[in-house]
Amino acid sequence: MMSFRVAYYKVHHPLEFYSVYFTVRADLFDVSLAAGGAERVLETIRELERASAKMTDSEKGRNKDIVTILEVVYEMNMRGIELLPVDLYKSDATKFLVEDGALRPPFNSIPGVGNNAAEALAENRTGQVFHTIEEFRAVTKANSGVIAAMEKCGCFEGLDKSAQISLFSFE
Numbered sequence: 001m002m003s004f005r006v007a008y009y010k011v012h013h014p015l016e017f018y019s020v021y022f023t024v025r026a027d028l029f030d031v032s033l034a035a036g037g038a039e040r041v042l043e044t045i046r047e048l049e050r051a052s053a054k055m056t057d058s059e060k061g062r063n064k065d066i067v068t069i070l071e072v073v074y075e076m077n078m079r080g081i082e083l084l085p086v087d088l089y090k091s092d093a094t095k096f097l098v099e100d101g102a103l104r105p106p107f108n109s110i111p112g113v114g115n116n117a118a119e120a121l122a123e124n125r126t127g128q129v130f131h132t133i134e135e136f137r138a139v140t141k142a143n144s145g146v147i148a149a150m151e152k153c154g155c156f157e158g159l160d161k162s163a164q165i166s167l168f169s170f171e
Contacts, residue, residue: 038077112149
């Protein structure tokens with residue numbers, strides 16, 4: 001009976017289905033692997049499957065779980081549902097959000113950002129407008145590892161590193 005319910009939601013409420021599916025499996029979800037559209041995700045799946053031959057048994061198990069999640073991301077993309085980027089102002093700490101016919105990943109989907117750091121980011125950013133990465137770090141009290149992971153995922157696009165300007169940058 002449960003499989004009928006899952007199938008019903010997958011067909012009739014796909015955004016909500018994928019949101020819950022990925023939220024429940026957030027510890028394995030890696031936004032850096034899942035972003036970029038269907039073709040990029042498919043290529044990542046192929047790379048992970050090729051790399052599996054050189055892995056230990058424990059690594060193979062985790063790799064298989066990641067491939068399963070990426071296959072669901074690929075399916076979602078093929079159904080026309082986009083994965084939006086992580087957003088400093090809109091992303092939740094741990095839940096995938098439905099937004100304008102797409103899914104917004106949470107902070108903990110960024111590799112290197114755990115649940116505690118994600119909760120702290122979401123809590124401390126409330127009501128803030130950030131102009132620099134330095135300001136974001138001071139307000140949210142994020143450590144350098146979290147900042148580096150967020151920077152690698154493109155979370156700080158449009159923000160300067162610091163409020164300092166170079167004397168020679170004006171022309």
